[in-house]
Amino acid sequence: MNASTWLTRSVSRLRPDAAPAAEPEKEVASSSSSAPVKKKAALPPRTLNERLEATLRRHGEAMAPRALRRALTELQSVVDARVSEVEAGRRACEVMRWYAALDAAERRDVWLLISERFAPDAKKLSSARARHEAAVGTLDEGQAEVHLRRALASPRARLLQRFTIDPDGMRFLIDLRAELLPQVKGERRFVPLDAELEHLFSTWFDVAFLDLRRISWDSPASLIEKLIQYEAVHDIKSWADVKNRLDSDRRCYGFFHPRLPDVPLIFVEVALVDHLSDGIVPLLDEAAALATADKASTAIFYSISNTQSGLRGVSFGDSLIKRVVETLQAEFPRLKVFATLSPIPGFRPWLAKHAGEMLARLDDKRARALGQSLGSLPPTPERLLAAADDALAFDARSPVRQMLLQCAAEYLGRATVDGKPVDPVARFHLGNGARVERLNWAGDPSSKGVKQAYGLMVNYLYDLKRLDKHRALLAQGKVAVSGDIDSLFLKA
Structure with missing residues (x-):
């Protein structure tokens, strides 16, 4: 290689957008001929330390x-x-x-x-651990723990x-x-x-440092726009829609941090009504007559939205509900019932995996009635799932409808992983001490509701006197349910 060729190749390698340097080649046999074909051997990615000590950037690396x-x-x-x-x-x-x-x-x-x-400094940490292990059970244990904590920082x-x-x-x-x-x-x-x-x-973001604030129609427009942007359960479609959610028979509260005063970290929307709501459509109906908030007996939490994905793993939803309940009780002494109207986001994919297992638990009479309705004796998972796509068309006596309700009860009341409910919304509310109160057929007939749970919704009841009891049950791997839900369970 002459000097000119060497300079040309070497200088081109210094350019940020240069192609990778020539890599070692291996000879492999061609499938169409006996002549060997040269193939480049891939180099393993470099560690961060290797990159910091290098001179040139390798192809595929971001920073030189x-x-x-x-x-x-x-x-x-x-x-x-x-x-x-x-x-x-x-x-x-x-x-x-x-x-x-x-x-x-x-x-x-x-x-x-x-x-x-x-x-942390590996040597200091190793020394601190050894010192702490040696000091366990002695008068020096406390000081050794302090030393270990400092090494871990x-x-x-x-x-x-x-x-x-x-x-x-x-x-x-x-x-x-x-x-x-x-x-x-x-x-x-x-x-x-x-x-x-x-x-x-x-x-x-400990709740002790957060402010609970009501968001109303009189709040700054920039704050109301945040509700529209971050609403995660039932999309806000217009300004008329958001005005309806902030009217006199509604309440919306959010947790705010002093460093982010214009953005709610989490917010909850509440409807003040006189009964346990069984569907989202009436609550979102902009033309519905206003309820008299002072005479309301029931507070329905129908939407809870986290706004900051970067705060995943930081829990303040349970404290939000507790604070909102206290605030509502102070403003409306007539309120006695606190419940949710919640989606069941994981039900459809769960049923797709467990339909066969659910069908196997039916008694002969129920299996025969369901099979006749599906046109398959015995009933098959494929037929059940296909029929479920038209769930909203089934009347109250339909065996398919009854089967879907029973499967939903099983999903919410018995399907657990490591002692915790499989459904994420159930996991949140049951972890707060609520109980599964009632399933609502066609509670959410929207395309989203049908896609998630065939239109089903659920009420979680916050019985303020039994929250600790329900948490204790959940700690034992048992889900607190009402008598209505219990009656829907399939035989074990």
Whole structure:
């Protein structure tokens, strides 16, 4: 190779958009001839440490080694013990501005840097653990525990905390985790960063630091727009729709954090009525006559929406309901019943897997009646599931309708994993101490309701005197249900 050729190839490798360097080739036999075919051998991805020590970027890597080292230096400057909190906050703000301009792949490199290069000191941690183990049962155990806690404190936590010095820092970290979460399952190296953020958020967003505020039609338009944006259960279709949900016979409450004063972290919509609601359509009917709130006996929680995906794992929904119940009782002493009208989002996919098992538990009489209705003796899972797609057309005497109600009761009252309800909405309300009160046929006839649960909805009842009893039952793997639900259970 002459000097000119060498220079041409070497300089081209320095370009950011350069193609990968030539890789070792292997000879493989061609399927169409006996002549060998050369095939490139794939190189394994480099570790973060290898990339930081390298000179050139390899094909498929986001940041070049030099840019990666510069990014690490900038992050380290934020936690420099020699600078004041004010200066650390200014540096964190600069990092946030720089981060905002990065593309998705470059941001992944930043996550790797924070995860791997800001971990606790391994040697100090090992020494502290050994010291604590040796001190267990002695007078020095308490001091050894303090020493271990300090060793466990990572520079990563300090780095993240310093971002919050800036007024926009909390918003930055929540958005960062929202973008990070979908990637964690496929990239275990992000787990330390995700765990650190979740731990910090659990402290920063403790309910003791949150404000409960009512959201009404008189609230700022920007806040009402947030309801439209974040409503996750029943989509808000218009301003008339949202006005109906904020009318005099309704209440809407949200939890707010001082650092995010204009965004509810979670909000709940409540209808004040005189009976246990069995369908969502009347509650969302904009033309319906207003109820007299002062005479209402029942508060129906018909929508609860979390707004920040970056706060996943931080629980404050149970505290929200408790605080709202207390607030409503103070305003409306006549209220005696507190219940939900809830979707059953996991029922259809669950039934698709367990229909055969449910059918096998029918007695001969019920199986024969259902089979005759489905046109198949004995009834088959395929026929049942096909018929269920027209669930809204079945009258009260239909064996198919009765079977679907029984399967839904089994799903909500008996289907558990590790002692917890399979359905996510059931898991939330039952974990708060509610009980499964009543199933409502055609409770949500919308396309979403049919797709989730063949139009079925459920009432969870919050019996304020039995919440602890119901929680204790759930801790034993037993779901609290009403007599109506119990009567629907299939034989074991």
